[in-house]
Amino acid sequence: MMEEAEEARRGRGAVLDLALREDLDLFSLDDLADRIGFLEAEITRCRAQIARKAAGREAADALFRKPED
Template sequence: MTFEDLEPRPQGGEALRALSREDLDLYAVDELHERIAALEAEIARAKAAIEGKSSKRSAADALFNFR
């Protein structure tokens, strides 16, 4: 067991809240473009997770539909 195992997990959405509170005036234009690219990649990852969960749900619904 490591010390990391003993630390509490961050609450869901905390990273997003922290991002929304950051002062964007501190970033250069190139850094803002990099930030946007990283956020767009995260959006794509979230959409893929939604799609995967939706397809699993549809498969489960089809399997257990007794009509």
């Protein structure tokens, strides 16, 4: 049971860090192409999250902005 709790506590980005350290020599051409596809999809997902967070931040800033004189 203790191992499960430790497994759940991985830091943010730990899985990505492991993926970045993998030896690419072990991958086939198809595997590498698939990997690029997954990474591009993750970049798209991250950019969408950035846009959502920026929109939320802008809305909060507008709500709490002091009225101009």
